[in-house]
Amino acid sequence: MQIQNNINAMLDAQASLNTSANNISKITAPADTTTKQDNSFDLTKEITQQIPTQIAYEANAGVITMQNALQDTLLNIKA
Secondary structure (H helix, E strand, O other), X not given: OOHHHHHHHHHHHHHHHHHHHHHHHXXXXXXXXXXXXXXXXXXXXXXXXXXXXXXXXXXXXXXXXHHHHHHHHHHHHHO
């Protein structure tokens, strides 16, 4: 597995979290605003969808860390 695959997965997770955060900000807009609030998103659904995305992001970061450690070990053996 290449590190680039993990980085791409992390970027996808980041985009998903950004979209979710944007949707949450639309839901929780202050009540005194004169603009009509967009209630097309369910707050609970948006928050709970962030949990697996965050776990996937952390897992990909862990894999990159492990790949770097493995590469360092292999280079030390070779030297």
